[in-house]
Amino acid sequence: MAWRSLRKTSLFDVLLIIGLTALALFMLLPIIFIFNHAFKPLNELFLFPPTFFVQHPTTHSFEQLFLKSGGDVVPFTRYLFNSILVTSVTLLLVIVFSSMAAYVIAKKSFPFKSLTMALILVSLMFAPETVQIPRYLIISGIGMSNTYFGHILPYLASPVAVFLLIGFISQIPNELIEAIKLDGASEAGIFRRLILPLSAPAIATISIFTFQGVWSDIETSSLYMQDETMRTLAFYVNSLLSGLHNSVAGQNIAAAAGLLIFMPNLIVFLLFQKKVLATMVHSGVK
Amino acid sequence: MGSITFKHVYKQYKGEASPSVNDFNLSVDDGEFLVLVGPSGCGKSTTLRMLAGLEDITQGEIYIDDKFINYTSPKNRDIAMVFQNYALYPNLSVYENMALGLKLRKTAKHDIELRVTRAARILEMAHLLEKKPNQLSGGQKQRVALGRAIVREPKVFLMDEPLSNLDAKLRAQTRAELIKLHSTIRTTTVYVTHDQVEAMTMGTRIVVMKDGIIQQVASPHELYNAPVNLFVAGFIGSPQMNLVKGSITRQDGVNYFVNKRLKLPIPIEHAVYLKNNDFRQRQVVLGIRPEQMTVVTGENRGNEQWTVNAVVELMELMGADTFVYVSLGDNQLIVRMEAHTEVRVGDNVQVQFNMNKSHFFDQNTGGSLRVQGDAGA
Ligand SMILES: Nc1ncnc2c1ncn2[C@@H]1O[C@H](COP(=O)(O)OP(=O)(O)OP(=O)(O)O)[C@@H](O)[C@H]1O
Numbered sequence: 001m002a003w004r005s006l007r008k009t010s011l012f013d014v015l016l017i018i019g020l021t022a023l024a025l026f027m028l029l030p031i032i033f034i035f036n037h038a039f040k041p042l043n044e045l046f047l048f049p050p051t052f053f054v055q056h057p058t059t060h061s062f063e064q065l066f067l068k069s070g071g072d073v074v075p076f077t078r079y080l081f082n083s084i085l086v087t088s089v090t091l092l093l094v095i096v097f098s099s100m101a102a103y104v105i106a107k108k109s110f111p112f113k114s115l116t117m118a119l120i121l122v123s124l125m126f127a128p129e130t131v132q133i134p135r136y137l138i139i140s141g142i143g144m145s146n147t148y149f150g151h152i153l154p155y156l157a158s159p160v161a162v163f164l165l166i167g168f169i170s171q172i173p174n175e176l177i178e179a180i181k182l183d184g185a186s187e188a189g190i191f192r193r194l195i196l197p198l199s200a201p202a203i204a205t206i207s208i209f210t211f212q213g214v215w216s217d218i219e220t221s222s223l224y225m226q227d228e229t230m231r232t233l234a235f236y237v238n239s240l241l242s243g244l245h246n247s248v249a250g251q252n253i254a255a256a257a258g259l260l261i262f263m264p265n266l267i268v269f270l271l272f273q274k275k276v277l278a279t280m281v282h283s284g285v286k
Numbered sequence: 287m288g289s290i291t292f293k294h295v296y297k298q299y300k301g302e303a304s305p306s307v308n309d310f311n312l313s314v315d316d317g318e319f320l321v322l323v324g325p326s327g328c329g330k331s332t333t334l335r336m337l338a339g340l341e342d343i344t345q346g347e348i349y350i351d352d353k354f355i356n357y358t359s360p361k362n363r364d365i366a367m368v369f370q371n372y373a374l375y376p377n378l379s380v381y382e383n384m385a386l387g388l389k390l391r392k393t394a395k396h397d398i399e400l401r402v403t404r405a406a407r408i409l410e411m412a413h414l415l416e417k418k419p420n421q422l423s424g425g426q427k428q429r430v431a432l433g434r435a436i437v438r439e440p441k442v443f444l445m446d447e448p449l450s451n452l453d454a455k456l457r458a459q460t461r462a463e464l465i466k467l468h469s470t471i472r473t474t475t476v477y478v479t480h481d482q483v484e485a486m487t488m489g490t491r492i493v494v495m496k497d498g499i500i501q502q503v504a505s506p507h508e509l510y511n512a513p514v515n516l517f518v519a520g521f522i523g524s525p526q527m528n529l530v531k532g533s534i535t536r537q538d539g540v541n542y543f544v545n546k547r548l549k550l551p552i553p554i555e556h557a558v559y560l561k562n563n564d565f566r567q568r569q570v571v572l573g574i575r576p577e578q579m580t581v582v583t584g585e586n587r588g589n590e591q592w593t594v595n596a597v598v599e600l601m602e603l604m605g606a607d608t609f610v611y612v613s614l615g616d617n618q619l620i621v622r623m624e625a626h627t628e629v630r631v632g633d634n635v636q637v638q639f640n641m642n643k644s645h646f647f648d649q650n651t652g653g654s655l656r657v658q659g660d661a662g663a
Pocket residue numbers: 299300302306324325326327328329330331332333479480
C-alpha cells in the first residue's frame with residue numbers, strides 16, 4: 001500500500017510545484033517586460049499592437065542615459081557616483097555601528113541598559129514621515145545640507161538592525177566569549193574575531209534591507225539637497241519617470257534607468273541571501 | 287611554574303542572600319592535579335571562574351606564583367580553560383581554533399605550526415585539523431578543546447566538568463588519557479567535577495565543597511578512610527557509606543554503639559578519641575562502608591557480637607559485585623558482596639559490621655569524632 005500513498009503525495013507535490021511555478025513566472029512578468037523594454041530601439045516602442053519581447057535589441061537607451069541626460073546640466077554618471085558612494089559608506093557604517101551597539105547591549109551590563117533598550121524599541125515605532133521635519137531642521141541647522149553627511153547621517157542609527165542583531169548576538173554562548181578572552185583577545189578582538197563572524201547571517205539580512213533602503217531612497221535627495229549635483233540616482237530616475245508622463249519616446253530610457261536602479265538590488269539580494277542560507281546551515285552555534 | 291594561593295576568598299553574587307563561595311583558603315602546588323568536587327551549586331565553577339578572572343572577587347586575595355592577580359585581566363593571567371560545552375569557535379577550523387590563542391599572543395607563525403601539530407599528535411587528532419567544529423563528534427570536540435589549552439603552554443589549566451558531555455565509556459577512557467597527559471606535561475591543573483568517581487580516580491588532592499564552604503582537602507585515600515564529617519562520608523564512595531543513628535555507652539570497660547536494634551562493641555582502638563569527645567553526652571551516627579559489612583554464611587561466622595538479624599529487600603548485580611540492601615528496623619543498609627551469592631530477596635540473614643573500620647560522627651554538628659578527638663588529644 002505504501003507505493004500508493006507515495007504516488008498520491010507526489011501527484012499533489014507535482015500540482016503544487018506547477019501551480020507555484022506558474023505564479024512565480026507571472027510575478028516575474030514586469031521584470032521581464034522592463035528588461036525587454038530597456039533594450040528596444042525607438043521604432044519598436046511605437047509598434048501597434050505593442051510587443052512584449054524585444055526583436056532587435058540595442059543599447060541605445062543606455063547610451064543616451066550615460067552620455068547626455070536630456071537637457072539636464074548634471075551628467076547621469078554624477079548621480080550614479082553619488083548613489084554608489086552614499087550607499088556603500090552607509091551600509092558599512094550601519095553594519096559597524098549596529099553590531100557594536102548590539103554586542104554591548106546583548107552581552108554587557110551597564111547603567112540604564114533597559115532604558116536604552118526601551119528607547120530603541122520606541123524609535124522602531126515611529127513612522128518615517130513623523131520625523132521628516134525635525135530631521136530637516138537638524139540637518140540644515142548643523143549645516144549638512146548639500147553634503148554627503150546629509151545622505152548618510154539619517155540612516156546611521158538603524159533600530160531595526162540593532163534589534164535584529166541583539167537577538168542574534170545574545171544567542172552566542174557566553175563561554176565562547178570567555179574562551180576567547182582567556183585566549184588573549186581584547187574587546188576589539190572579541191568583536192572582530194567572534195561577534196562579527198558569528199553574526200554573519202544577521203549582518204547579511206541587514207545588508208540587504210539597508211542597501212535597498214538607501215539605494216532607492218529619494219527622501220534625503222529631495223529634502224536636504226538643493227544642489228542638483230548632490231542628488232542620487234534614485235532621485236534622478238524618479239524625476240525622469242514623473243517628467244515623462246505619457247510620452248512614448250522616453251519609455252525605453254525610463255526602463256533602462258529603472259533597470260539600473262533595480263539590478264544592484266537584485267545582485268545584492270542574491271549575493272547576501274546565499275550567505276544567509278550558507279551560514280545558517282554551517283553555523284555551529286546552538 | 288604555576289602555584290596558586292587563595293586567601294579568604296569570598297564571592298557573593300549581586301542580589302544573592304548568602305555567599306556562593308565562603309572563606310575559601312587553599313594552596314595549590316606547582317604541577318599538582320587538584321580536583322574540586324561537590325554537589326551541584328556548591329560554588330565549584332564560581333571558584334574556578336574567579337581564578338580565571340571571569341568573575342569578580344567579592345573579598346579575599348588570589349595569587350598565581352606569588353603574584354597578586356585579583357585585578358589582572360583574564361588574558362594576562364596565563365591560564366587556559368576547558369569548558370564543559372567545549373566552547374570551540376564555530377567559524378574556525380580545528381587548526382585555527384588551536385592556533386588562535388597563540389596568534390593573539392603574537393607567536394611566530396612557524397612556532398604556532400610546530401606547537402599545533404605537536405599537540406595534535408599527542409591527542410591523536412592530526413587528521414581532524416582541517417575540519418570545522420560542527421563536523422566533529424563529542425569526543426573529538428573535547429580533544430580539540432584540550433588541544434587548544436595545551437598549545438598555549440600556560441601556567442595553569444582550568445577544567446570545568448570537561449567530561450560530562452561524553453558517554454560513560456569515552457569518559458573513562460578520556461579520564462585515563464587526561465591523567466597520562468598531566469604526567470607528561472606537568473602543568474598545574476584545577477579540575478572541577480560533581481562526580482566523586484572522577485574526583486577519586488584523577489585527583490592527587492581533592493577539595494570537597496558544600497554550599498560554598500570547603501569541607502575537606504585531602505588525598506583520595508584519606509577522604510575515603512577518614513572523612514571529617516557526615517557530608518564527606520556520604521558524598522565520597524559508591525554505594526554510599528551506611529549511616530546509623532544511636533549513642534555510645536560504656537559497660538565493664540567496653541564501649542558499645544547502641545540503638546533500639548543494635549548493641550555493637552567498639553574495638554579498643556577507638557577508645558581514646560571517643561573519650562576525648564566526651565561521647566556519653568552525645569547522640570552519634572555510626573558510619574560503615576558497604577564493603578565493611580558481610581552477610582554471614584554457614585562456616586564463616588566471624589565476630590558473633592557484631593552480627594545482627596536483617597531482611598534482604600533488594601539486590602543489585604553490578605557485574606563483579608552485588609549490592610544487597612537489607613533492612614534493620616528503620617534503617618536500610620547496603621552490603622557489598624561478590625556477584626555469586628546464595629542470598630535471595632526476602633531471606634532472613636545475619637549481617638555483620640566490621641567495627642574495626644567504623645566511623646563515628648556527632649549527630650548535631652556532623653563532625654567526625656575521630657578528627658575532633660585527635661585534635662583535642
Ligand atoms: N551569575 C550568577 N548570579 C547569581 N548567582 C549565581 C550566578 N552564578 C552562580 N550563582 C549561584 O552560585 C552558586 C554556585 O554556583 P556554581 O555555578 O559555582 O555551582 P557549581 O558548583 O559549579 O554547580 P554545578 O555542579 O551545577 O556546575 C549557586 O547557588 C548559583 O545559584
